[in-house]
Amino acid sequence: MSGSRFLRRSEIRENAPFSIVSELNLILLGPPGAGKGTQAERLVSDFDLPYYATGDILRQAVAEETELGKEAKAYMDKGELVPDDLICRVIMERIDSPGAEDGFLLDGFPRTVRQADTLEEALSGRDRKLTAVLLIEVDDDEVVKRISGRRVCVKNGHVYHVDYDPPKHEDVCDQDGSRLVQRDDDKPETVKKRLEVYHEQTKPLIDYYETRGLLRRFDGGRSPSEVHDHIRATLATLRLEEEL
Numbered sequence: 001m002s003g004s005r006f007l008r009r010s011e012i013r014e015n016a017p018f019s020i021v022s023e024l025n026l027i028l029l030g031p032p033g034a035g036k037g038t039q040a041e042r043l044v045s046d047f048d049l050p051y052y053a054t055g056d057i058l059r060q061a062v063a064e065e066t067e068l069g070k071e072a073k074a075y076m077d078k079g080e081l082v083p084d085d086l087i088c089r090v091i092m093e094r095i096d097s098p099g100a101e102d103g104f105l106l107d108g109f110p111r112t113v114r115q116a117d118t119l120e121e122a123l124s125g126r127d128r129k130l131t132a133v134l135l136i137e138v139d140d141d142e143v144v145k146r147i148s149g150r151r152v153c154v155k156n157g158h159v160y161h162v163d164y165d166p167p168k169h170e171d172v173c174d175q176d177g178s179r180l181v182q183r184d185d186d187k188p189e190t191v192k193k194r195l196e197v198y199h200e201q202t203k204p205l206i207d208y209y210e211t212r213g214l215l216r217r218f219d220g221g222r223s224p225s226e227v228h229d230h231i232r233a234t235l236a237t238l239r240l241e242e243e244l
């Protein structure tokens with residue numbers, strides 16, 4: 001169990017009616033292959049936060065056939081992008097849920113400055129604000145190396161990496177002997193294109209949050225544990241600063 005869990009609002013009300021303990025409202029940014037998923041898992045378990053990855057949330061809303069989910073599905077069925085405004089409403093529905101009253105961790109949203117503006121307005125309308133935007137930085141070359149080195153077995157989808165986690169025999173799955181292949185998404189040309197899109201979309205967001213003093217940078221070239229320690233230390237410092 002984590003000893004550093006933030007107090008729930010209800011506990012604060014019971015225990016110390018006049019103290020203010022801030023929420024932990026976080027956004028995770030970083031290129032594909034930066035290990036965001038791993039860091040998210042650890043933050044969720046450290047701080048007992050709900051994790052909202054935009055793609056998952058849209059799929060879930062559609063599957064549960066909520067009103068917003070039905071609206072989103074109409075766009076998806078036509079092969080159109082779900083509009084900003086609708087995505088924002090889906091996200092805010094989550095942020096308004098009881099599970100997120102002490103904070104949340106967003107991944108994949110906002111993607112544009114417009115979405116960031118909408119989120120800021122929506123939060124401030126609820127007397128809430130972002131605590132920090134965590135940017136995990138990894139060099140493009142390293143991202144290409146990490147992703148294009150992945151090999152997947154055709155039978156059961158077991159995942160290997162030619163450098164970091166190689167199979168005993170080249171291109172053969174250790175567990176079931178089936179053939180290992182490189183997914184199209186993992187091919188270097190594809191990864192480079194994804195990175196271009198990522199940088200194009202993310203650069204304005206980085207500037208946006210840097211201007212607001214919310215951006216915190218982490219060296220994603222380090223091991224997952226080192227990155228995690230650094231994030232925890234940063235969040236602890238932010239809390240101290242708020243208490244002063």
Ligand SMILES: [Zn+2]
Nearest residue numbers: 153158173176
């Ligand atoms: Zn396999």
